[in-house]
Amino acid sequence: MVSDVIHTNELHKVDPVFGQLSFDNHEQVVFCNDKDTGLKAIIGIHNTVLGPALGGTRMWQYNNEWEALNDVLRLSRGMTFKSAITGLNLGGGKAVIIGDAKTQKTPALMKKFGEFVHSLSGRYITAEDIGMETADMDLVRDVTPYVTGISESRGGAGNPSPITAYGVFMGMKAAAKYKFGTDVLEDKTIYVQGIGHVGEALVEHLTNEGAHVIIADINEERLQTVSKTYGAEIYRGSDIYSENMDIYAPCALGATVNDASISKLKAKVISGAANNQLADEKRHGAMLREKGIAYAPDFLINAGGIINVYAELEGYGKTEIMRKTENIYNTTLEIFTHSEVNNSTTHNSALNIALDRIETRKKEANK
Numbered sequence: 450m451v452s453d454v455i456h457t458n459e460l461h462k463v464d465p466v467f468g469q470l471s472f473d474n475h476e477q478v479v480f481c482n483d484k485d486t487g488l489k490a491i492i493g494i495h496n497t498v499l500g501p502a503l504g505g506t507r508m509w510q511y512n513n514e515w516e517a518l519n520d521v522l523r524l525s526r527g528m529t530f531k532s533a534i535t536g537l538n539l540g541g542g543k544a545v546i547i548g549d550a551k552t553q554k555t556p557a558l559m560k561k562f563g564e565f566v567h568s569l570s571g572r573y574i575t576a577e578d579i580g581m582e583t584a585d586m587d588l589v590r591d592v593t594p595y596v597t598g599i600s601e602s603r604g605g606a607g608n609p610s611p612i613t614a615y616g617v618f619m620g621m622k623a624a625a626k627y628k629f630g631t632d633v634l635e636d637k638t639i640y641v642q643g644i645g646h647v648g649e650a651l652v653e654h655l656t657n658e659g660a661h662v663i664i665a666d667i668n669e670e671r672l673q674t675v676s677k678t679y680g681a682e683i684y685r686g687s688d689i690y691s692e693n694m695d696i697y698a699p700c701a702l703g704a705t706v707n708d709a710s711i712s713k714l715k716a717k718v719i720s721g722a723a724n725n726q727l728a729d730e731k732r733h734g735a736m737l738r739e740k741g742i743a744y745a746p747d748f749l750i751n752a753g754g755i756i757n758v759y760a761e762l763e764g765y766g767k768t769e770i771m772r773k774t775e776n777i778y779n780t781t782l783e784i785f786t787h788s789e790v791n792n793s794t795t796h797n798s799a800l801n802i803a804l805d806r807i808e809t810r811k812k813e814a815n816k
Contacts, residue, residue: 471522476502477572478522481565486558488546490565491518493525494573495541498807498814501571502542503597503755503762504528505578506562508550521545523703523725528755531748533803534780535773537759542573550580559588567593576609576758579645579702583608597758606761609754612770613722614650616777620750621696621720623781628718628743629695632778635659638694640684640716642666643701644675647722647751651700652679665689666701690714697721704728706744711736720745727796734794745781746799752777 466472476497481490494502504525511517521543529541546562548554566575566589576598577586587603589596599605622632629637638661641648648666655662656679665684666672672683686692690710697716699705703725706714711733719726719742726747727733737744753774760770787798 466518469519469522471519471526473522473526475522475525477569478518479565479569479573481562483558483561486555486561487548487553488558488561488565489514489548490544490546490562491521492544492565492569492573493521493542494569495522495525495543496529496807497540497572498811499533500538500540501574502528502540503532503574503576503758504541504543505576505598505754506544506546506581507578508546508548508554508580510549511545511547514547517545517547527724527748529807530800530803531752531755533806534749534799535752535756535777536806537755539755539759543578544573544575546580554580554585556588559585560592563589563592563596566595569595571595574762576754597761599761604761606757606770608646609757610646611650612757612774613751613754614647614654615771616753616756616774617647617651617698617700617720617722617750618654619775619778620745620781621698621718623778624718624720624743624745624785625696627782627785633658634696636661637696638663639696639698640665640689640692640694641681641698641700642689642705642721643699643723644668644671645700647754648698648700649675649678651698651722652681656680663692663694688713699723699726703747706733706737708733708736711740711742714740714742716742718743718745720750721747722751723747724751730796730800731794734796738788738794743785744795746784746796748803749784749799750777750781 475495477494479492525543532539574595583600586598590599601607626632640663642665644666662681663684664681676683690713694716696718699721706726707728756773784799788795
């Protein structure tokens with residue numbers, strides 16, 4: 450496995466799928482198309498050594514199909530490491546549906562997508578992600594059992610967003626403990642970029658702890674609602690990365706930690722819910738380390754959601770869900786220690802621990 454990920458604008462230089470660095474030895478990539486419902490989807494199964502590939506479905510209006518492909522490859526790859534480092538017996542998978550979730554998502558489209566999931570016979574188990582709701586997972590459940598995150602009334606664990614946010618909160622507190630010597634976030638200035646379901650729940654935790662929370666989002670209606678509900682300040686500037694802050698919490702799309710943002714970033718800690726926050730894992734992980742910014746690896750601290758839906762497969766309840774999610778705090782501190790001892794970035798430290806677990810299981814299976 451590799452940690453390099455190619456940029457979308459370079460895809461024309463390489464083979465469309467196998468030539469991408471983000472392909473990273475994926476086991477299977479499935480392209481799904483249905484003319485009647487308008488469904489255009491891609492399912493990525495990265496690795497199933499530890500178990501079936503579980504990961505959410507994201508519906509997004511991508512600029513082009515290459516962008517959608519690169520996204521699903523990076524996301525499914527991240528799910529492999531997320532499950533591995535969290536100790537779950539799951540592999541990594543993800544799906545993307547190309548389209549506007551607000552205007553193009555229909556019950557027929559979701560059920561047709563469920564049929565494609567079902568055709569994989571359990572190698573991929575889907576769940577909720579950006580552009581999806583619990584009700585959408587219930588529609589998928591009508592045609593396949595290979596779905597998690599269904600409503601509690603149907604025996605599921607419900608919306609995973611609050612648990613995801615709690616895990617990010619735990620990871621943030623651990624990063625603060627490492628950087629500031631205390632995990633108390635009272636009076637810390639924290640910028641939350643992206644206030645969807647997870648971002649809003651994170652804002653609630655931070656506000657309850659007495660942090661000074663500033664929120665940013667492209668959706669003005671969401672900004673107003675969250676600001677009024679929790680008393681958070683709305684960011685009205687033009688360059689969030691140049692602002693004075695203690696903690697930067699990216700909770701929208703990935704790759705916001707890049708050459709341009711790192712050069713301006715004044716935060717001492719990066720801890721957010723977004724996947725694939727580092728545009729280039731090696732280079733930007735190293736840049737953060739050189740700058741003294743404590744980065745809590747995204748695939749570790751945003752694992753609360755998969756812990757929540759994994760409960761549906763393993764049959765454990767809310768108490769165990771919360772215990773496993775709270776343990777993200779301890780694992781995050783371990784990663785910072787591992788990074789120091791091995792003189793590596795926190796991303797590489799977390800990645801190596803995840804890879805070691807996968808390789809150990811692979812050797813055991815081959816005995």
